[in-house]
Amino acid sequence: MTVHNLYIFDRNGNCLYYNEWNRKKQAGISKEEEFKLMYGMLFSIRSFVSKMSPLDMKEGFLSFQTSKYRLHYYETPSGLKFVMNTDLSVTNARDTLQHIYSNLYVEYIVKNPVCVLGHSLDSELFSSRLDAFIRALPYYSPRAA
């Protein structure tokens, strides 16, 4: 049971934060390209889902899974996107992502007068608190190498 990585995007598609804990395979492209591809994929999935949906949706796209991992998605009304890849045993990480937004992002970034919104998050306090929070999750366990 583990968390692989976490991305935070702003409403314009800039990747504000990225961290990985248990990533086994790199994408084979540079990090900037990977962020753009990830954002593009999520933007396309949201557009796809809104067209395909047989009924009106309230929250929209929640997550997807492949044979090896699951991607969880949470978007705030201000367009901030939280994306977390975990293994298949984690079924619902929405509350986790919401917690990261309201208790970590809002507390340590938004309320920080030095942090400029829209630029990458370089608050050490935010990084360390986020890291501690992820490691403390009940479904996180460091994989044996």
Added chain:
Amino acid sequence: MTVLSAGQDATAKMVIFSVYVVNKAGGLIYQYDNYVPRAEAEKTFSYPLDLVLKHHDEKVVVSFGQRDGIRVGHAVLSINGVDVIGKNTADGKDILEYLKDASNYPVSIRFGRARLSSNEKLMLASMFHSLFAIGSQLSPEVGSSGIEMLETDVFKLHCFQTLTGIKFIVLADPRQSGIDALLRKIYEIYSDFALKNPFYSLEMPIRCELFDQNLKSALEVAEKAGNFGAGS
């Protein structure tokens, strides 16, 4: 195909909404809508209209304003009982111009989620084909497949890719169980009634009556089994 009208309750029954089959190249070769819950709202309006409408994709949609079952994103389906054609009324008048004229009021307009045209379905199938591949490329784990299941709050999309690259996609209620077995069953029906049909060419649109019939009955069986499982 069952069509729901406004007022009918879609929440009690768990259903399978539709089935798509995509070939190796990403082209849609088969599509079937099993259950189309088109919730529509018809209201009589007086001048001025309190909803903001705009042109979007050759249709007129609500861009601002929400009341009585009419939501943002709903399209204008008919005016005064007559179905509209794209951006114009049945008489050929531009809808936005028509609704700006106070002499045309009171007017009865029906709003609802726009039905997907065949072209749009083709585009969406190709879009999913690409997204499936990107899901595999961005994987943090080695040896991942593409997107096998995509979840939203109103539907779940299941995808099964065969060894030959054909994708079977099923859109169902999020609580519906047994879709994996259904996907395998659809693959079986495809190999029995499409592949073994001497008049069917590979990767081409599937136009085999037996395939349609067997698919419909497989969907009925799966829906009943899913409902039974959830109730007990």
